[in-house]
Amino acid sequence: MHDLRHRLERAGAAAGRAGRALAGPLRTRYPRFLFGLPLPRGEIPIFNYHEVTRDELEPDLAYLRENGYATLGLDEYVQAAQSRERRRAVLLTFDDAWSSFWSVAFPLLREYGMRAVLFVPTYWVDGHGPPELFMTWEQVRECARSGHVDVQSHAHRHALVHATGLLAGFATPASLASTHFFNWPMRDGGGEELGPPPPGTPVHHAVPLLSARRRYIESAVVVRECRRLAVVLGESAFARPDAMRKLYARHAAVSARYPGRWATGEELEREQVREFEASRDRFAEALGYAPRYFAFPWRLGTDRALELARDFGMAAVFGVGLDFRRARRPRLPLPVYGRLRGDWLRCLPGKGRVHALPLLASRLRRVAQPESLAH
Helix, strand or coil: CCCHCCCCCCHHHHHHHHHHHHHHHCCCCCCCCHHHHCCCCCCCCEECCCCCCCHHHHHHHHHHHCCEEEEEEEHHHHHHHHHHCCCHHHHHHCCEEHHHHHHHHHHHHHHHHEEEEEEEEEHHHHHHHHCCEEECCCHHHHHCCCEEEEEEEEECCCCCECCCCEEEEECCHHHHHHCCHCCCCCCCCCCCCCCCCCCEEEEEEEHHHHCCCCCCECCHHHHHHHHHHHHHHHHHHHHHHHHHHHHHHHHHHHHHHHHECCHHHHHHHHHHHHHHHHHHHHHHHHHHCCCEEECCCCCCCCCCHHHHHHCCCCEEEEHHHHHHHHCCCCCCCEEEECCCHHHHHCCCCCCCCHHHHHHHHHHHHHCCCCCCCCC
């Protein structure tokens, strides 16, 4: 019975991930310039990068320079966007304060005399993550002082939370090796946990904290017992189906005695408020100012999260490609802008323009690949 149940759970979770993966490209706005058309009057594209290499980024900056595109600061961008000013310009944004921004992007921006925005998740720059992955506050300060980089908020913890009690699987040596650092949901196994978890940790379907309308909290006893079994099984055992069957059986047995719970609305809002409040406070301590712009991790948050951004003094917020339609809704609490993947930059009108069809085909191939375990 337990074996059938966990097979059904895995099949349901996999189907849900496949559906969400397919929905993303279908909801994404693909701008006219990708198809060889000119930019509409007053449109200034925003491009978004994460971890970068010199071989990936430098050709984009060279393309902008060769074709006469200005790179704007945030205040300049918002003013131009609101006035529908016609100019050949872009806004370059970099999320997460990865160490590659310091070692690759920042030197290139200075070399090319260009500007960009760095959106910082303050919890991770505070030293909670592996030091080789993230920038330090001193590096962030030097970027902010340089005149090349606007430093603004990317929330505090950049967290996912469990949104259902349906089990998606467990952290295994294989999934820990293949799943991106930020794609592991926040746990409450007797204390707040972020980042990659110990093997055996149960994982449920997850959504960004600021997009969540509810949060499921697994029992700390269940988490602890599944982790203990993983230690007993040993790393090599995870390659065998019987190890996973034992984990699912242990999870079912312990969950029956110690069920998880749903966070109250007040608890969830308190966690969401913390994303803005802690970010503001750390900016004030480390940089001497409060952020005025906010990039939502993964995608735009709920309407309530947009109100919180406004209440914490944000002049505008930024989402991603699939947020363009929502950004154009009337009566939003504050200006909202969608961003495009940096992959598309060299499809802009200009000499040496790249054709979009191979890029679109590559994106569709990525959709067909397995999504991360949790969301």
